[in-house]
Amino acid sequence: MTELVDYDELLTRYDPALGLEVHVELNTATKMFCGCPNVFGGDPNTHVCPVCLGLPGSLPVINGKAVESAIRIGLALNCEIAQWCRMARKNYFYPDMTKNFQTSQYDEPIAYDGFVELEVDGETFRVEIERAHMEEDAGKATHVGTSGRIHGADYSLIDYNRAGVPLIEIVTRPILGAGAKAPAVAKAYVAHLRELVKSLGVSDARMEQGSLRCDANISLMPAGSDVLGTRTETKNVNSLRSVERAIRYEMTRQAAILDGGGRVIQETRHFDESTGTTGSGRSKEQAEDYRYFAEPDLMPIAPSAEWVEALRETLPEPPAEHRRRLQGEWGFSDIDFHSIVASGALALVEETVAAGTTPAAARKWWVTELARRANQDGLELDELAITPAQVAAVQGLVDDGQVNDKLARQVIEGVLAGEGEPADVVKSRGLAVVSDEGALSSAVDEVIAANPDVADKIRAGKVAAAGALIGQVMKAMRGQADAGKVRELILAKLT
């Protein structure tokens, strides 16, 4: 077990430097270099052709829609767009790479020199983007055996459905000066990119399916120094929570090594969700020689200025402006609005409002009840099995007086448990509020009969005592009575 150093304490001695590489899988209809469908899943090796299998003689042809998406991402990241660039071959061996080279971009990326601004705990952070380039994804190897890793596997199964899926790799310049907030900045950055590519409509950005994945380079330097330390690269972190945890963990691990007079080894590491720790991967001590050269099978890419400007017109409102506008429209205080942003519910609240409910009601459900459920299950809000439209429907039931808030929570529970639409859950669980006079009246009579002393107090004019009887009636009716009606009935009968 690695010795760790207290997180707050290490920051008195070290400054962290972050470098984030985020891979975004584009949701184009077809793959990067061939006409195979670009869809997640499917039986292994069913979405393949000679091109994405890298068969001898096959040739790539670039997907114009992928280039368009790359340019739009570049523009949304405030990048310059190359007037002329090329694809390159990155020659290396990887078991699930069909050609034994990856078609990527090297010294001529499609987009470069951009930035994004993030708000973290009320402070604005500027993250510089070095480049965003196009490349293809590899297939997926499953190593069968006790280890689950390639070393020690009995055999490996390879599914090439993902081979040739278009990727955009977004690379930051070193992020310095974040201090203790480094993990939070990283999380906010990835969350920002996720929101951005979703709003552009270019990717599903589903981290759990790997369509957005983050490699985090982390190093520590002595406080006050400006020389970067030796870094490690934690690969394929696949949730926002993990981004934060992995970086925090690496900082404490590296600090422990440095404190002990040791040397951080430059290597790739893997994050283990269950333990919250990182483990050693491939050593990168010797620089790899990828023998890059311009891909001779593909023509250069020269997006015209007119095209780039036309694509700029298609960009959605930038996230910061979008937020300012929403806050104004919804009329929330800063505190209430930030509670939405902080819980990652903004898009969900927006969709819930769009589905026909008030901003206050949408906020109520997402930021309280659903955030609690997500936290409890270790999920992101948008991974919960309930849609904004369903949340709006639950609130609709409350507004119609069919359920009260307490019952509505049970409805939500039913939806999350897969029992169907809100109305179905009300029916199957029998949750509807009872306001039928006859049923309520007999329940009230029973409670009055069972509590003669309380009844006498009310008859004597102590109306406030009615509360106790209302509670009894509600209990008898399993919370489904209309509380206002019950009160009216009690008072009518006793005064």
Add this chain to the structure above:
Amino acid sequence: MNPLLRLSAADLADMMSRGELTSEDLTRACLERIDAQNPTLNVFLSVDPEGALEAARAVDARRAAAEHLGPLAGIPIAVKDNFCTTDFATTCGSRMLEGWVPPYDATVVTRLRQAGLIIVGKTNMDEFAMGSSTETSAFGPTRNPWDTDRIPGGSGGGSAAAVASFMTPLAVGSDTGGSIRQPGSVTGTVGVKPTYGGVSRYGLVAMASSLDQPGPVARTAYDAALLHQIIGGYDPMDSASIDAPVGELATAARARSLDGVRVGVVKEFAGEGYEPGVLRRFEEAVDVLRAAGAEVVEVSCPHFTYALPTYYLIQPAELSSNLARFDGMRYGLRVGDDGTRSAEEVMNLTREAGFGREAKRRIIIGTYALSAGYYDAYYGSAQRVRTLIQRDFAAAFETVDVLVSPTTPTVAFKIGERVADPLSMYLADLCTIPSNMAGNASASFPAGLSDDGLPVGFQVMAPPLADERLYIIGGVLERALEARWGGPLLRELEAKA
């Protein structure tokens, strides 16, 4: 030999269209010739008599049904074994792919089938198209029909020898540094390297992607033009494919005069290292062009001198990357997979057994040339020289319509003569390489026999997309020389046999 086999593809097609010949009979005649000649010459790596006859009968049936058929429908053809074919193994002359039957057809092959040509078999070649003699084939050398002790050129020696030995009237080859033209030159046939991007590379197993170009092999300029029109033209599957019409190449091959045509003789391609017999035939051919009305001038292309060393950096560099996929994991050969060895060991054993010496040599050179510390010194410099060669062409084509030179400095050398000396082997492509570096069009036409009775080739080079100029020059030259010889050059070969 069946006298039919002496005829050109165009004449055979005419006979078929007049109902005087069936494709089945012609195909049978070719198959018989192959049976008789192949044991000596080792031209074909695979032949499918049943499949060919069936395809021939299908074309005959379509003709009988008065269907409109293309100009070469029913003509048997040989295809170099680096084009993917679903009905034949595609070996590239390598143990690495022995027995590998691709699941798809190359675009060239698809177009041949659609045009009704009959693919009778796949021809021998230097391993993965590396070589100038067809001696590096894992399946033994092909022999030159003019002298079976000699090489038929390479890497497309099989395709050239198939046509020269009357096994098929036509063949398809691929030219990376001269692999269609140099074999054409030393076998007395017509070999054309079209403009880069003029014929689709899709399904052609790559050697050096930026240089590879499929093209026709034939016995006459007109036949080559007809074949070029069938296999050429835009293909969306090849990103380098040019979206422009192929042009009226067959019409060009029937030109009668060269009035107003300016011909540039490349100054750098003469002198030391060129056999006197080769230079004499070249000069005679230039005189023929002059007599046909051409204006002939000498043109200097100073960077052509560096074409050979430049080529031998760029080509192995691209090749080392293209051949990386042959790792024994997904198709072709696999050696040593007995359950005790790691994947890496199996890959090493497979590559050791599967690749020949020349392939290994070039993979190592290419890997070295691309490696981080040497990239600028080798690959980077080579790319810059390549640009200079392109500029030489561009400057020359401002003053002349075509450039000409001998296709090769020497006639066919003896089998085994240069195997141990790769540098001398590389010299065979000295004159052909610049066209691949620049991506322009170029061809070799028979220019007669050297003093020792072996064929000499005449090379014509034209600007990109001006392929028709090759056929104008080639057609005029061919008619004038044949009138002088009293018939096609290959009649001399028949007379020898």
